[in-house]
Amino acid sequence: MLATALTIAGSDSSGGAGIQADLKTFSALGVFGMSAITAITAQNTLGVSAIRELDEAIIAAQIAAVFEDIPVGAVKIGMLSSAAITRTVAATLRQYQAKSIVVDPVMISKSGSRLLHPEAMTALKEQLFPMADVVTPNLFEAGELVGFSVNTRNDMEEAARALHALGPKHIVVKGGHLEGAACDILFDGHSFVYFENERINTIHTHGTGCTFSSAIAAGLAQKLSIEQAVRQAKYYITGAITHGFSLGHGVGPTHHFFELYQKAGL
Ligand SMILES: Nc1ncnc2c1ncn2[C@@H]1O[C@H](COP(=O)(O)OP(=O)(O)O)[C@@H](O)[C@H]1O
Numbered sequence: 001m002l003a004t005a006l007t008i009a010g011s012d013s014s015g016g017a018g019i020q021a022d023l024k025t026f027s028a029l030g031v032f033g034m035s036a037i038t039a040i041t042a043q044n045t046l047g048v049s050a051i052r053e054l055d056e057a058i059i060a061a062q063i064a065a066v067f068e069d070i071p072v073g074a075v076k077i078g079m080l081s082s083a084a085i086t087r088t089v090a091a092t093l094r095q096y097q098a099k100s101i102v103v104d105p106v107m108i109s110k111s112g113s114r115l116l117h118p119e120a121m122t123a124l125k126e127q128l129f130p131m132a133d134v135v136t137p138n139l140f141e142a143g144e145l146v147g148f149s150v151n152t153r154n155d156m157e158e159a160a161r162a163l164h165a166l167g168p169k170h171i172v173v174k175g176g177h178l179e180g181a182a183c184d185i186l187f188d189g190h191s192f193v194y195f196e197n198e199r200i201n202t203i204h205t206h207g208t209g210c211t212f213s214s215a216i217a218a219g220l221a222q223k224l225s226i227e228q229a230v231r232q233a234k235y236y237i238t239g240a241i242t243h244g245f246s247l248g249h250g251v252g253p254t255h256h257f258f259e260l261y262q263k264a265g266l
């Protein structure tokens with residue numbers, strides 16, 4: 001049977017991030033994608049102009065409709081916006097005993113808009129982290145979650161240890177915003193694995209975090225180990241950024257035709 005994955009995230013009208021990036025990633029990796037929308041953003045390559053949260057009942061109903069009928073191989077969680085939505089998502093996933101959960105703790109868009117109210121941080125840590133197989137903060141998100149700034153590889157390791165103590169089975173701290181190579185670290189509570197690629201010199205990185213976490217979920221849905229899933233996701237995001245392009249007037253999107261860059265060896 002085709003592997004399946006569910007994304008629980010916000011909608012990005014410009015198609016570069018959020019639900020749209022997640023579904024494109026699932027498809028490109030050969031996984032059947034399903035979605036539960038938490039919030040609708042009016043967004044383009046220049047920024048976010050409006051956000052409308054959906055009410056908790058329709059969010060829970062979307063998740064329930066999928067689980068009641070279809071086997072869910074993996075779940076990716078992106079923009080949650082509020083504490084109430086975060087609690088609803090956690091409770092509904094608990095109800096259906098969801099497995100292989102990837103939490104991307106989305107906080108601020110690349111264009112600077114808040115996608116998570118600061119008061120939702122506690123619900124995220126207390127309700128969702130203990131259920132997560134993997135949590136994938138970038139440097140800023142890791143810093144907000146642990147309460148110290150994360151700027152170096154040493155800081156990334158310290159942050160991964162502190163976040164692992166909150167309950168997730170694995171932490172991936174993403175170094176997309178580091179100086180030098182694009183280096184991410186995976187921590188399982190015992191040891192670190194580094195995933196490193198040359199930094200691609202581009203401004204077109206809209207949706208990189210969404211794409212990377214969805215690619216990890218796709219791998220888990222395909223029964224890869226966490227390390228294999230992160231390796232596949234790193235290969236995928238590197239290709240998607242390499243082939244990212246200028247669309248609109250601002251930060252353009254990544255490219256989701258995996259076959260194209262697979263054949264080209266990136
Ligand atoms: N310019 C770049 N070149 C190569 N890889 C990058 C680049 N920017 C981000 N990445 C990679 O993309 C993934 C997403 O990371 P990041 O951009 O830090 O996330 P976010 O979108 O949450 O800020 C990571 O694997 C990171 O290493």
Ligand SMILES: Cc1ncc(COP(=O)(O)O)c(N)n1
Binds near residue numbers: 009017110111207
């Ligand atoms: C709906 C939505 N979800 C997530 C992001 C973050 O994406 P990124 O930080 O990669 O721009 C976004 N811009 N919009």
